[in-house]
Amino acid sequence: MINVTVYNEFLHERNNSAIAAIYPDGIHMCIKRFLETEDDISVSTVCVDDVAEKLTDEALKHTDVLIWWDHMAHERVPDEVAKRVQTAVLCGMGMIFLHSGHHSKPFRLLMGTTCNLTWREDGDFERVWVVKPAHPIAKGIGRFIYLEHEETYGEPFDVPEPDETVFVGGYERGEVFRSGLCYKRGNGKIFYFQPGHESFPTYKNPAVQTVIKNAVRWAKPDYRVDALVCPHVTIPDNG
Amino acid sequence: MINVTVYNEFLHERNNSAIAAIYPDGIHMCIKRFLETEDDISVSTVCVDDVAEKLTDEALKHTDVLIWWDHMAHERVPDEVAKRVQTAVLCGMGMIFLHSGHHSKPFRLLMGTTCNLTWREDGDFERVWVVKPAHPIAKGIGRFIYLEHEETYGEPFDVPEPDETVFVGGYERGEVFRSGLCYKRGNGKIFYFQPGHESFPTYKNPAVQTVIKNAVRWAKPDYRVDALVCPHVTIPDNG
Amino acid sequence: MINVTVYNEFLHERNNSAIAAIYPDGIHMCIKRFLETEDDISVSTVCVDDVAEKLTDEALKHTDVLIWWDHMAHERVPDEVAKRVQTAVLCGMGMIFLHSGHHSKPFRLLMGTTCNLTWREDGDFERVWVVKPAHPIAKGIGRFIYLEHEETYGEPFDVPEPDETVFVGGYERGEVFRSGLCYKRGNGKIFYFQPGHESFPTYKNPAVQTVIKNAVRWAKPDYRVDALVCPHVTIPDNG
Amino acid sequence: MINVTVYNEFLHERNNSAIAAIYPDGIHMCIKRFLETEDDISVSTVCVDDVAEKLTDEALKHTDVLIWWDHMAHERVPDEVAKRVQTAVLCGMGMIFLHSGHHSKPFRLLMGTTCNLTWREDGDFERVWVVKPAHPIAKGIGRFIYLEHEETYGEPFDVPEPDETVFVGGYERGEVFRSGLCYKRGNGKIFYFQPGHESFPTYKNPAVQTVIKNAVRWAKPDYRVDALVCPHVTIPDNG
Numbered sequence: 041m042i043n044v045t046v047y048n049e050f051l052h053e054r055n056n057s058a059i060a061a062i063y064p065d066g067i068h069m070c071i072k073r074f075l076e077t078e079d080d081i082s083v084s085t086v087c088v089d090d091v092a093e094k095l096t097d098e099a100l101k102h103t104d105v106l107i108w109w110d111h112m113a114h115e116r117v118p119d120e121v122a123k124r125v126q127t128a129v130l131c132g133m134g135m136i137f138l139h140s141g142h143h144s145k146p147f148r149l150l151m152g153t154t155c156n157l158t159w160r161e162d163g164d165f166e167r168v169w170v171v172k173p174a175h176p177i178a179k180g181i182g183r184f185i186y187l188e189h190e191e192t193y194g195e196p197f198d199v200p201e202p203d204e205t206v207f208v209g210g211y212e213r214g215e216v217f218r219s220g221l222c223y224k225r226g227n228g229k230i231f232y233f234q235p236g237h238e239s240f241p242t243y244k245n246p247a248v249q250t251v252i253k254n255a256v257r258w259a260k261p262d263y264r265v266d267a268l269v270c271p272h273v274t275i276p277d278n279g
Numbered sequence: 280m281i282n283v284t285v286y287n288e289f290l291h292e293r294n295n296s297a298i299a300a301i302y303p304d305g306i307h308m309c310i311k312r313f314l315e316t317e318d319d320i321s322v323s324t325v326c327v328d329d330v331a332e333k334l335t336d337e338a339l340k341h342t343d344v345l346i347w348w349d350h351m352a353h354e355r356v357p358d359e360v361a362k363r364v365q366t367a368v369l370c371g372m373g374m375i376f377l378h379s380g381h382h383s384k385p386f387r388l389l390m391g392t393t394c395n396l397t398w399r400e401d402g403d404f405e406r407v408w409v410v411k412p413a414h415p416i417a418k419g420i421g422r423f424i425y426l427e428h429e430e431t432y433g434e435p436f437d438v439p440e441p442d443e444t445v446f447v448g449g450y451e452r453g454e455v456f457r458s459g460l461c462y463k464r465g466n467g468k469i470f471y472f473q474p475g476h477e478s479f480p481t482y483k484n485p486a487v488q489t490v491i492k493n494a495v496r497w498a499k500p501d502y503r504v505d506a507l508v509c510p511h512v513t514i515p516d517n518g
Numbered sequence: 519m520i521n522v523t524v525y526n527e528f529l530h531e532r533n534n535s536a537i538a539a540i541y542p543d544g545i546h547m548c549i550k551r552f553l554e555t556e557d558d559i560s561v562s563t564v565c566v567d568d569v570a571e572k573l574t575d576e577a578l579k580h581t582d583v584l585i586w587w588d589h590m591a592h593e594r595v596p597d598e599v600a601k602r603v604q605t606a607v608l609c610g611m612g613m614i615f616l617h618s619g620h621h622s623k624p625f626r627l628l629m630g631t632t633c634n635l636t637w638r639e640d641g642d643f644e645r646v647w648v649v650k651p652a653h654p655i656a657k658g659i660g661r662f663i664y665l666e667h668e669e670t671y672g673e674p675f676d677v678p679e680p681d682e683t684v685f686v687g688g689y690e691r692g693e694v695f696r697s698g699l700c701y702k703r704g705n706g707k708i709f710y711f712q713p714g715h716e717s718f719p720t721y722k723n724p725a726v727q728t729v730i731k732n733a734v735r736w737a738k739p740d741y742r743v744d745a746l747v748c749p750h751v752t753i754p755d756n757g
Numbered sequence: 758m759i760n761v762t763v764y765n766e767f768l769h770e771r772n773n774s775a776i777a778a779i780y781p782d783g784i785h786m787c788i789k790r791f792l793e794t795e796d797d798i799s800v801s802t803v804c805v806d807d808v809a810e811k812l813t814d815e816a817l818k819h820t821d822v823l824i825w826w827d828h829m830a831h832e833r834v835p836d837e838v839a840k841r842v843q844t845a846v847l848c849g850m851g852m853i854f855l856h857s858g859h860h861s862k863p864f865r866l867l868m869g870t871t872c873n874l875t876w877r878e879d880g881d882f883e884r885v886w887v888v889k890p891a892h893p894i895a896k897g898i899g900r901f902i903y904l905e906h907e908e909t910y911g912e913p914f915d916v917p918e919p920d921e922t923v924f925v926g927g928y929e930r931g932e933v934f935r936s937g938l939c940y941k942r943g944n945g946k947i948f949y950f951q952p953g954h955e956s957f958p959t960y961k962n963p964a965v966q967t968v969i970k971n972a973v974r975w976a977k978p979d980y981r982v983d984a985l986v987c988p989h990v991t992i993p994d995n996g
Contacts, residue, residue, distance in 0.1 A: 130871055130915070132652060143987070152869040153943050154847055156987035158422075167754065169455050171434045174610060174705035174741040183397075186756040194990060195410045198847070198943055200917060201443060203681070204702075208434060208447060210455040214993040216408050216447045224682075226870050226915055227652035263652040270860070270873035273911060276645065276931040278664040369632055369676070371891060382748070391630040392704050393608055395748035406993065413849060413944035413980040425995040433751060437608070437704055439678060442920070443941075453754040463921075465631050465676055466891035502891040509621070509634035512672060515692040515884065517903040636900075647933050649912045661875075673888045679921060686912060686925060688933040694886050694925045 042081050042260050045103040046071050047095065049110040050087035052238040062241045067109055074249045081256060088113045095121050100128035104260045107252070108147070109236065111140035122146045130226030130268055134259025136252065139236035142197075147232070150225050151199050157217070158194035161237075164212035166190040168219050168235060175206045177220065177231060177254045185247040191237035193217040199232070207251075209234060220251070222258075226268070229259045281320050281499050284342040285310050286334065288349040289326035291477040301480045306348055313488045320495060327352045334360050339367035343499045346491070347386070348475065350379035361385045369465025369507055373498025375491065378475035381436075386471070389464050390438050396456070397433035400476075403451035405429040407458050407474060414445045416459065416470065416493045424486040430476035432456040438471070446490075448473060459490070461497075465507070468498045520559050520738050523581040524549050525573065527588040528565035530716040540719045545587055552727045559734060566591045573599050578606035582738045585730070586625070587714065589618035600624045608704030608746055612737025614730065617714035620675075625710070628703050629677050635695070636672035639715075642690035644668040646697050646713060653684045655698065655709060655732045663725040669715035671695040677710070685729075687712060698729070700736075704746070707737045759798050759977050762820040763788050764812065766827040767804035769955040779958045784826055791966045798973060805830045812838050817845035821977045824969070825864070826953065828857035839863045847943030847985055851976025853969065856953035859914075864949070867942050868916050874934070875911035878954075881929035883907040885936050885952060892923045894937065894948060894971045902964040908954035910934040916949070924968075926951060937968070939975075943985070946976045 048068035052059045063070050072083040084103075086094045088110070100106070106125065110117065122145035129135050129150060137147045142155045168185040170178045194215030200223070207220030219234035233251060236242045243249070287307035291298045302309050311322040323342075325333045327349070339345070345364065349356065361384035368374050368389060376386045381394045407424040409417045433454030439462070446459030458473035472490060475481045482488070526546035530537045541548050550561040562581075564572045566588070578584070584603065588595065600623035607613050607628060615625045620633045646663040648656045672693030678701070685698030697712035711729060714720045721727070765785035769776045780787050789800040801820075803811045805827070817823070823842065827834065839862035846852050846867060854864045859872045885902040887895045911932030917940070924937030936951035950968060953959045960966070 126869070150869045152843070152867045154985045154987070156985055158988050158990045160990050160992065162992060165756070167453060167455075167756075169434050171436070171457070173435055174702075174739075176740060179741065184754065188756075195408050195447060196412055197410070198985070200940075200942060201920065203918060204440060205444070205457075208455045208457070210449045210453060214406060214449060215990075216406075216449040216455045218410070218444075218447070223917075224652075225917060261652075262654060263657065268871045268873060268915070270871070271875050273875045273877050273932075275877065275879060276662065278643070278645075278666075365630070389630045391604070391628045393746045393748070395746060397749050397751045399751050399753065401753060404995070406995075413941075413978075415979060418980065423993065427995075437746070439701075439703060440681065442679065454751075462678075463891075464678060500891075501893060502896065507632045507634060507676070509632070510636050512636045512638050512693075514638065514640060515901065517882070517884075517905075645931060645933075647912050649914070649935070651913055673886050673925060674890055675888070682918060683922070683935075686933045686935070688927045688931060692884060692927060694884075694927040694933045696888070696922075696925070 042256060043102055043104045044075060044081055044083045044107060044256055045086060045099065046083055046107045047086045047091065047109065049113045051112055059238050067238065067243060070243045071107060071252065075253065075256065078253060088116050092118050092121055095124065097124055100124060100133060103128070103133055105134035105136060105256050107136045107138065108141045108144055109138045110144050111238065114144055117145050119145065122149055126150055127268065129228035129230065131266065132227035132261040132264030134228060134261055135230045136255050136259060137230070137232045139234060142232065150230060153200060154198045156198045157196070158215070160192045162192065162213065163189045164192050166209050166211050166235070168207050168209045170206070171208050172204060172206050175204060176258045177206050177251060179254050180250050181247055185245070187235055187240070187242055187245060189240045190235055190242065193234055227263055227265060228261065231255045231259055281495060282341055282343045283314060283320055283322045283346060283495055284325060284338065285322060285346045286325045286330065286348065288352045288355070290351055298477050306477065306482060309482045310346060310491065314492065314495065317492060327355050331357050331360055334363065336363055339363060339372060342367070342372055344373035344375060344495045346375045346377065347380045347383055348377045349383050350477065353383055356384050358384065361388055365389055366507065368467035368469065370505065371466035371500040371503030373467060373500055374469045375494050375498060376469070376471045378473060381471065389469060392439060393437045395437045396435070397454070399431045401431065401452065402428045403431050405448050405450050405474070407446050407448045409445070410447050411443060411445050414443060415497045416445050416490060418493050419489050420486055424484065426474055426479070426481055426484060428479045429474055429481065432473055466502055466504060467500065470494045470498055520734060521580055521582045522553055522559055522561045522585060522734055523564060523577065524561060524585045525564045525569065525587065527591045527594070529590055537716050545716065545721060548721045549585060549730065553731065553734065556731060566594050570596050570599055573602065575602055578602060578611060581606070581611055583612035583614060583734045585614045585616065586619045586622055587616045588622050589716065592622055595623050597623065600627055604628055605746065607706035607708065609744065610705035610739040610742030612706060612739055613708045614733050614737060615708070615710045617712060620710065628708060631678060632676045634676045635674070636693070638670045640670065640691065641667045642670050644687050644689050644713070646685050646687045648684070649686050650682060650684050653682060654736045655684050655700070655729060657732050658728050659725055663723065665713055665718070665720055665723060667718045668713055668720065671712055705741055705743060706739065709733045709737055759973060760819055760821045761792055761798055761800045761824060761973055762803060762816065763800060763824045764803045764808065764826065766830045768829055776955050784955065784960060787960045788824060788969065792970065792973065795970060805833050809835050809838055812841065814841055817841060817850060820845070820850055822851035822853060822973050824853045824855065825858045825861055826855045827861050828955065831861055834862050836862065839866055843867055844985065846945035846947065848983065849944035849978040849981030851945060851978055852947045853972050853976060854947070854949045856951060859949065867947060870917060871915045873915045874913070875932070877909045879909065879930065880906045881909050883926050883928050883952070885924050885926045888925050889921060889923050892921060893975045894923050894968060896971050897967050898964055902962070904952055904957070904959055904962060906957045907952055907959065910951055944980055944982060945978065948972045948976055
């Protein structure tokens, strides 16, 4: 069983009736539901109101893959929680950052850069093109995913050169964006996936759901440590 | 002085009057002319008719940067010339592959992959977006280069994960393509740049010219060897 | 079941009695035996005498992972066989190159570089250090593998910057060498592993065997195509 | 003129007479002196006592390359100074981290990992091997640099996969360590270089000095921005 925790700040859906109409019980519940159609995935959820209380070291230790969506309340995630998440990834936990999670505290801590980009909201359609058909995260996706409306994200995306670029998005009226990126940091695996603006039902798209399921399986740890150390060692012997 | 050699097969321009109208004396002469507006660049040219005779080891030794455009006559470049070019790059020569040079023999030898892509010719416009504004090859380019018409190249582009992705192109009716890619191989630097279909006056575009000038300066060797060796060594002493 | 094919030229073991004493029926049979202690691995072998006949497209299509050891007879592998192997990797087949396979034809084709290095044979011990403890290929290995005697390989190793450096070796009297390197090329995965000089019983070392078993599982394809194409496409619709 | 600032905490040299005997006026002054033998380099210095006061945004804006050495007082560098340095790098400033600077606050911020390693102090000699002879930072160095005594650093070194591995060190009694690593982050270039334990006169070694001079020239910015932004953009036009 892969233990997934979904963090969603859960504010837009409570503050805006149009968004509530799409995700009545929140983006996190939508993600939980489609992930739990898989027999090997079990999902817990956390929202901004209880993030400090629920996202403890203990909870992270029992999380195989943490999925992260936030947007208007990056700052309400306490610094110590963000560092805890960073540490959990370096210990081996898998992590998936969705959409505006590019500006979340843990993503910025893990990347070491601003993670800035350019953006506009004009209801453009997007095609998310597969760049690496053999990558396990692209399994089951054809040449591209078509999304009728998405927020437009554009380059330059200020992240370290990715280990692998799996998807590149192209938008109706112009921009392109490296929209599916893999990183290894410490013992953990990280996947950034751009689709998922709150105003559109992106997470109901079957191909988007497939990508997130694939990413969960790709990111789950098969090696994990309890603590990160910088050990004083002795002259090696050859036993 | 940077010694540049431009290889252009020079067939389309002689076989097709519409193309001849754009490049009357060939793509190579167009490139030669705009490069030679720079005081520090000197240009020789080679075409498919004389490639075996002119692209000798000696000529390559005196070439700092080789620019390569071919399309319909990849097979007319003899294997031994392609290997000679590969060896020159590994010794330290810089190299720029343009457009359909993605399928040239030397590019495939250096990449080790098919360099396949998807393509269509519908006269789409292209925007070539800057992904790495600080890269010397992007110097002087704004957010993107607009090309009124280009052949559409699409992903997946079967090349090794690049050292750096400098540009990503987006086309009018859909596709995206990693259109400016940097590689180091052996002691040499390689830049692949997608714009330049023979039917359009792409190499007359000032921004495209800037990119190629920048790439010449980036690729020129500051370290170069005469031969590639696999030496038998002795136990190191510490002198 | 993972179908592994082991190619070993099988010349040293027939020509030199000291080497025959270590590997009486050849390095390939030693590798076959330890791999087949695993329930999910099945092994065929090929030697230089029958490489052209046995390593057909059909045989490669049924090979999940090809392991390659050669040294004195690189040139006896026909060019078309080497290209066939390259193509199979780009289609998705996994591949493990051992020791002097760094100079094999298929490795050079896939890397695009000389794969030169420096070398000496002084019976030095080697420690193969784990650089990425979380990598699946390092699973079950402690800080390092100790090998009582190995041929010394030294830097510079003329290969493309690897996707991941899993091991770095250090030798008794000096040199260091990036000794475990991962590459993705096309749809396939490639692992280069330096230990395995024919004069020493390296492939009888349990930790070396563990690495090779791990590498087989890591390299086996979960995506594979029958042919490599550069398709002409049409304007994308959004069905 | 390349404006270099050298930060050295300057504590060991004041607290320990053996170290003071090597670097009477501090490691920073030793580095300043050898850098200033070059006509195109000008050096300022900062120590831990005045780091908050001197390493202002203004000072960083006028610094082309910041060199960083600290060890026992990482925590005395205020968080806001470390963030200021990180921001300056992302804006384009070059940065060189020396030796125990692997655990400095700015390096950890920029890498996003712990930067842990293994270590021991047994007075081993080290050979710093050149892995990429064509890299400008290795210019003028032969096969390796011999250092009679260095602190031993060992793998695993918990840093992101480097853009380029220029040097790998090997120590007398065993360990290996990726000792010269290049990264690009944002608009800036970063070089980590392992030699330089305070107890040994490493920075008086001419080859070490050459590496640091080379790294200064490699890291100096040719593109730099004043501020890091995430701009709201409009639908692109093609002017």
